[in-house]
Amino acid sequence: DTEVTQTPKHLVMGMTNKKSLKCEQHMGHRAMYWYKQKAKKPPELMFVYSYEKLSINESVPSRFSPECPNSSLLNLHLHALQPEDSALYLCASSQDQSYYGYTFGSGTRLTVV
């Protein structure tokens, strides 16, 4: 298995909803990442987990809450989002933080209404 799987592929949520994005990989990678990408913009780093511990939080608002239950799974819990949070959320993994090859998932297209 050489893939990063993200679910759901599309999500529409209201500003009062609570939802979660899921990311899974079975390549034995020990670093996992959440990136946010707006249209025609580059991916922007949100969080990094290394060996299931949060190692980087790029000053992301608390309405985004990451979780890494085990080495294969990464979640992003969403609560009280704003319409400007609508974006493509990309998960990526790498063998460890120093390994250059990131494998990206196909992303979750999030729309906040």
Added chain:
Amino acid sequence: GQNIDQPTEMTATEGAIVQINCTYQTSGFNGLFWYQQHAGEAPTFLSYNVLDGLEEKGRFSSFLSRSKGYSYLLLKELQMKDSASYLCAVRDQEANTPLVFGKGTRLSVIA
């Protein structure tokens, strides 16, 4: 901080060669990466340069000059499917620093 600059858009003809440039200013350097991203899809890894020179991989080649803070991605024998965004990304001096992406170059290949 980091500053990564690439042209916003480029157009090239099927069968031709195109060069996409990337300049960067970082406090340190530990590798430059090129990714391809089709609209609405995930970025896919194309190449990695950490030493000066040219890395060739099939129709794609990537060049790096660390002293000039400059890289280019060369695409040969362009095909329509090469129409995509090409993202330059840099890792600064610490090996465990995550990638920071440039704004990307949208390449359109026309017949």
